[in-house]
Amino acid sequence: MSDLILHHYPTSPFxxxxxxxxxxxQLAWKSVFIPMIMPxxxxxxxxxxxxxxxxxxxxxxxxxxxxxxxxxxxxxxPTPTLYPExxxxxxxxxxQWADSALFTAAMAYNFxxxxxxxxxxxxxxxxxxxxxxxxxxxxxGAARMAxxxxxGTYKTYLRRIANMLHRQDxxxxxxxxxxxxxxxxxxxxxxxxxxxxAGIFDDTxxxxxxxxxxxxxxxxxxxxxxxxxxxQIAKSANPADLQGEAFMxxxxxxxxxxxxxxxxxxxxxxxxxxxxxxxxxxYSLRRTDDRAGSVHxxxxxxxxxxxxxxx
Ligand SMILES: N[C@@H](CCC(=O)N[C@@H](CS)C(=O)NCC(=O)O)C(=O)O
Numbered sequence: 001m002s003d004l005i006l007h008h009y010p011t012s013p014f015x016x017x018x019x020x021x022x023x024x025x026q027l028a029w030k031s032v033f034i035p036m037i038m039p040x041x042x043x044x045x046x047x048x049x050x051x052x053x054x055x056x057x058x059x060x061x062x063x064x065x066x067x068x069x070x071x072x073x074x075x076x077x078p079t080p081t082l083y084p085e086x087x088x089x090x091x092x093x094x095x096q097w098a099d100s101a102l103f104t105a106a107m108a109y110n111f112x113x114x115x116x117x118x119x120x121x122x123x124x125x126x127x128x129x130x131x132x133x134x135x136x137x138x139x140x141g142a143a144r145m146a147x148x149x150x151x152g153t154y155k156t157y158l159r160r161i162a163n164m165l166h167r168q169d170x171x172x173x174x175x176x177x178x179x180x181x182x183x184x185x186x187x188x189x190x191x192x193x194x195x196x197x198a199g200i201f202d203d204t205x206x207x208x209x210x211x212x213x214x215x216x217x218x219x220x221x222x223x224x225x226x227x228x229x230x231x232q233i234a235k236s237a238n239p240a241d242l243q244g245e246a247f248m249x250x251x252x253x254x255x256x257x258x259x260x261x262x263x264x265x266x267x268x269x270x271x272x273x274x275x276x277x278x279x280x281x282x283y284s285l286r287r288t289d290d291r292a293g294s295v296h297x298x299x300x301x302x303x304x305x306x307x308x309x310x311x
Contacts (some may be wrong), residue, residue: 003058004027004028004057005032005225006022006029006030006032006054007034007053007056009033011036011119012036012054013107013185014066015053017182018069019219020181020218021069021082021181023218024080024181025076025077027076028221029223030223030224031224034227036134038051042227043055045231045289046231046289046292046295047064047297049271050263050269051269052064057234059234059239060239060292060293061295061296062234065299065300065303067303070095081177082178083177090179091172095181095182098185098186099182102183103186106157106189107189108149109197111144111147112151115197116128119193138267140266155200155203158187158203158207161204166206170213184211187207188215231291231292235292237293240296242296245279245280246279246280248279251306251308255277255278256274256275257274258274259272259274259275261285261304262304263303263304264304264305271285271287272287273285273286275306278301280301281301282301284298
């Protein structure tokens with residue numbers, strides 16, 4: 001199998017979720033750093049438009065969104081599992097809540113003025129302005145949640161997380177599962193990037209102790225890879241055979257159609273290509289790029305929109 005290549009940057013919370021899962025499953029991986037804001041020409045040569053962080057590349061297969069990346073890593077390395085049999089639905093639902101509601105409240109809390117001062121300490125004013133403009137555009141111009149609302153919501157969520165940890169080391173038992181990695185990453189940003197605001201954890205010692213256990217998992221030891229090498233790897237590989245999962249059509253769009261896939265909120269840059277798979281869980285597009293060659297770009301079904309376009 002080709003190497004696992006993670007396209008990411010160090011301060012990305014969603015990337016931290018995947019880095020820890022790679023460490024937990026003891027998978028070898030290579031690291032390509034991507035820009036924090038647009039333009040990201042080397043990344044979008046692979047994805048065809050999707051610009052969020054992180055993206056996983058395996059040869060000429062490009063996996064967008066951490067929910068799908070979790071599924072791919074689970075298939076490659078089933079133990080230790082991310083999806084405990086007894087709590088499968090609940091673990092995934094808590095993970096989805098954490099990646100959306102918890103992440104939104106925590107990041108609005110983290111980006112109050114004292115947090116912004118720490119995140120951008122030493123950065124030039126133009127860099128800060130460019131970052132703010134990029135993220136405001138990603139939110140379609142909408143403001144972040146007000147910081148007082150975010151603080152109250154984050155505190156309530158932390159108490160609920162503490163409740164889940166009263167009698168166990170991890171959210172669903174004695175081992176971390178997908179929910180732990182999703183709940184951890186927004187809290188990690190508070191602790192690591194905005195430590196001036198980390199006093200919010202003081203009322204929930206169970207959460208603090210659990211965060212130390214999560215942090216101890218580590219990232220394994222990534223190898224280095226340049227963006228140019230990653231593009232070469234894609235170009236010289238063939239996408240993996242699509243496994244015969246049943247075609248599920250909810251849109252009246254057949255395989256072979258020219259389509260567009262985009263996230264359904266925050267960061268709507270679409271990817272266009274030929275629909276080559278649509279299972280209950282994911283979509284796959286075939287597209288060709290001058291630099292990346294012929295690639296398959298994969299998206300989860302949940303959280304993404306599919307539309308037909310004229311070829
Ligand atoms: N649902 C996506 C969310 C990813 C996401 O929002 N990542 C943030 C960084 S933590 C992002 O893309 N920010 C803008 C950027 O990096 O360009 C996932 O699970 O991968």
